[in-house]
Amino acid sequence: MKETPIAGALASEIDGLEHSRDTFITHWAEMGSSWGVPRSVAEVHALLFIEGRAMCADEIMDRLQVSRGSVSMTLRTLADWGIVTKTRQRGDRKEYFEAEQDVWNLLSLIVRARKRRELEPLLAALDDTRQAANIDSTADTAELKAHLARLDSMHDALRRLDRLSDQFIGRGGKGLDVAVRLLSSFL
Amino acid sequence: MKETPIAGALASEIDGLEHSRDTFITHWAEMGSSWGVPRSVAEVHALLFIEGRAMCADEIMDRLQVSRGSVSMTLRTLADWGIVTKTRQRGDRKEYFEAEQDVWNLLSLIVRARKRRELEPLLAALDDTRQAANIDSTADTAELKAHLARLDSMHDALRRLDRLSDQFIGRGGKGLDVAVRLLSSFL
DNA sequence: CAGTACTTTCAAGAATCTTTGAAAACATCC
DNA sequence: GGATGTTTTCAAAGATTCTTGAAAGTACTG
Numbered sequence: 001m002k003e004t005p006i007a008g009a010l011a012s013e014i015d016g017l018e019h020s021r022d023t024f025i026t027h028w029a030e031m032g033s034s035w036g037v038p039r040s041v042a043e044v045h046a047l048l049f050i051e052g053r054a055m056c057a058d059e060i061m062d063r064l065q066v067s068r069g070s071v072s073m074t075l076r077t078l079a080d081w082g083i084v085t086k087t088r089q090r091g092d093r094k095e096y097f098e099a100e101q102d103v104w105n106l107l108s109l110i111v112r113a114r115k116r117r118e119l120e121p122l123l124a125a126l127d128d129t130r131q132a133a134n135i136d137s138t139a140d141t142a143e144l145k146a147h148l149a150r151l152d153s154m155h156d157a158l159r160r161l162d163r164l165s166d167q168f169i170g171r172g173g174k175g176l177d178v179a180v181r182l183l184s185s186f187l
Numbered sequence: 188m189k190e191t192p193i194a195g196a197l198a199s200e201i202d203g204l205e206h207s208r209d210t211f212i213t214h215w216a217e218m219g220s221s222w223g224v225p226r227s228v229a230e231v232h233a234l235l236f237i238e239g240r241a242m243c244a245d246e247i248m249d250r251l252q253v254s255r256g257s258v259s260m261t262l263r264t265l266a267d268w269g270i271v272t273k274t275r276q277r278g279d280r281k282e283y284f285e286a287e288q289d290v291w292n293l294l295s296l297i298v299r300a301r302k303r304r305e306l307e308p309l310l311a312a313l314d315d316t317r318q319a320a321n322i323d324s325t326a327d328t329a330e331l332k333a334h335l336a337r338l339d340s341m342h343d344a345l346r347r348l349d350r351l352s353d354q355f356i357g358r359g360g361k362g363l364d365v366a367v368r369l370l371s372s373f374l
Numbered sequence: 375c376a377g378t379a380c381t382t383t384c385a386a387g388a389a390t391c392t393t394t395g396a397a398a399a400c401a402t403c404c
Numbered sequence: 405g406g407a408t409g410t411t412t413t414c415a416a417a418g419a420t421t422c423t424t425g426a427a428a429g430t431a432c433t434g
């Protein structure tokens with residue numbers, strides 16, 4: 001496990017607020033890495049979120065003690081997911097970055113990105129797998145039928161989730177918060 | 188990337204059905220590993236799901252070409268998540284394992300396991316972080332207030348998801364399928 | 375357009391995570 | 405209880421993924 005992300009600052013400057021931010025960064029990164037998000041990507045995001053202001057690459061490097069290259073790739077990843085946006089500051093050549101502050105929106109963007117990158121390709125692959133099994137196998141055995149039924153049940157459930165998520169977390173969807181409220185109102 | 192999980196079988200035995208199973212295993216493992224599930228765990232689960240019958244460790248080893256030790260650890264993980272169950276076969280000392288076949292139930296069990304292992308500890312940590320920040324910092328500045336507000340908004344949203352998921356995917360909950368139907372009926 | 379400030383790229387190295395396999399533990403049978 | 409079959413453990417090896425840092429690229433500025 002990596003060191004705590006305290007850096008640049010002298011020990012005397014580390015007050016409760018700074019310490020609390022570090023704790024948040026550590027825990028968020030921990031969660032991220034168990035979900036397959038590189039630790040440093042989660043750390044940079046956590047930093048931008050918890051600072052709540054635009055920061056430049058240098059500041060991030062110093063604060064988290066990671067290399068320039070790593071910060072660059074990490075920020076690009078976060079920008080691709082849409083949870084961090086580039087901003088410019090007048091009279092300064094540097095690029096600044098800030099994180100989405102609305103948590104429901106943040107979660108929607110994360111889910112949306114993963115759905116695109118992972119769920120959609122899987123659905124396409126399952127489609128192909130099903131077609132191939134049907135054509136390849138001349139025999140129309142009970143075994144084949146059961147196999148196709150299994151593929152179908154998986155495919156159908158995932159497609160249903162896919163479609164539903166388009167409606168709630170997709171661009172211009174109703175929003176994750178609405179989904180949560182709807183479900184809560186049924187209990 | 189690893190080889191396709193064809194094994195033990197001679198080339199001549201590989202018919203369309205077998206090939207389709209392999210394809211499914213490969214894609215499921217692919218998805219799993221991008222979500223932080225070890226490839227071989229996802230492979231073993233995919234095999235048991237798509238075969239739809241109880242299998243013993245030896246058969247799994249041969250089919251996926253993985254070591255005995257790996258199969259043992261993997262099956263234990265899957266059993267902990269509740270998506271694979273041990274069974275005994277009369278007149279045979281071996282343990283057999285079979286995968287949950289209902290997809291909605293399967294997805295519920297996966298989400299439930301991850302919530303327990305990852306979301307709940309994060310929530311507890313955020314709680315502590317918030318308390319600590321409040322106590323540590325003597326000053327009652329606007330900055331501190333904004334920081335606490337950020338922690339709170341994150342904590343509240345995640346807790347809301349946590350509670351909601353208890354109701355739908357928890358033991359004896361209404362089921363993920365019910366949640367999906369409810370949401371669908373609103374569109 | 376040359377100089378400067380900043381960013382991106384990517385091959386090599388570092389760190390982390392996964393798998394192996396053989397020994398120990400366990401369980402069942404006679 | 406001893407023999408036999410089966411599972412688990414875990415240190416070391418192997419594989420994968422992540423990070424670095426220096427060089428190349430880009431874009432502003434005077």
